[in-house]
Amino acid sequence: MSALLATFATTAATPTVAALGLAIGVVLALTGAGGGILAVPALVFGAGLGMADAGPIGLLAVGMAASLGALLGLKAGIVRYKAALLVAGAGIVCSPLGLWLAQRTPNRPLSFVFALVLLYVAWRTWRRAHPHVAAADDAAAASLHAARAAARRAPPCRLDAGRGKLVWTAPCARALAVSGLLAGALSGLLGVGGGFVMIPALQRYTDLAMQSxxxxxLAVIALVSLSGVAASAASGHLQWAVALPFSAGAMAGMVAGRAIGGQLAGPRLQQAFALLSAAVAAALMARSVL
Incomplete structure (x- = not known):
């Protein structure tokens, strides 16, 4: 009887879960893979899941979105696939540790840590959404790059313009591997892709163009996220009854979001995403302390 009731409850909740996935898919399409950070809070507040249970399902949505972006990048020849494999390899090694910690950490402190990360993402998004702030950041980055060039200093990972490939050195491999370890740990612990770690790391440690x-x-996020999903499924901590309708809704939302993205994209959209992220972070913090 209890199994029958559980099946009925899951079936009844499926439309709600699919609708949540649809909303997250639209956000992913409009804001990029970073928008997937809202997947976990959506499952926590909308589907009543705990942080540890929502994390792998959120990873599945983020991984699917990042996979699409990575495939398009590979087709365009702008993915540095050796660097992505190194970083993802380090992340995949560390992701199970994050999953292990998530399963053994009480829900409230885990929610609080996630809220802090979400606030950081909101702050960065808000800053970049203001044209004068973005221009100032770009000018500061250009100035720093010029100063380093004048001092004959270079990031540890440099692009060989002739071959179009990174020049591999021990400092380069070490910097990228450490970045991957951090992204993997956060991916497993919080169910986030780690784009807010990887993009600044690649900007700091390489001289790649922003498109690359x-x-x-995105290639790193896809590999790390999907490996985390596989590890969670293997350990029996992935709720397929929720993951499948959520993922189906997310894919539908991505298609719809890409169709309307041209009309809604811009600083206002990024500001709205930042405000929504900050509001969700505040709700998570309140939930964790009350």
Whole structure:
């Protein structure tokens, strides 16, 4: 009887879960893979899941979105696939540790940590959404790059313009591997793709163009996220009854979001995403302390 009731409850909740996935898919399409950070809070508040249970399902949605972006980047030839494989390999090694910690950490402190990460993402998005702030950041980055060039300093990972490939050195491999370890740990612990770690890391440690940075980051996110989903499924911690309708809704939302993206894209959309992220972070913090 209890199994029958559980099956009925899951079936009844399927439309709600699919609708949540649809909303997250639209956000992913409009804001990029970073928008997937809202998948976990959506499952927590909308489907009543705990953080540890929502994480792998959120990873599945983020991984699917990042896979699409990475495939487009590979087709365009702007993914530095060796760097992506190194970073993702380090992330995949560390992701199970994050999953292990998530399953053994009480829900409230885990929610609070996630809220802090979400606030950081909201702050960065808000800053970049203001044209004068973005221009100032770009000018500061250009100035720093010029100063480093004048001092004959270079990031550890440099692009060979002739071959179109990174020049591999021990400092380069070490910097990228450490970045991957951090992204993997956060991916397993919080169910986030880690794009807010990877993009700044690739900007700092390489001299790749921004298009290549984003595409390579998406490849890393896809590999790490999907490996985390596989590990969670193998350990029996992935609720397929929720994951499948949520993922189906997310894919439908991505298609719809891409269709309307041209009309809605711009600074206002990024500001709205930042405000929504901050509001969700505040709700998570309140939930974790009350």
């Amino acid at each position: 940075v984003v595409a390579t980051s």
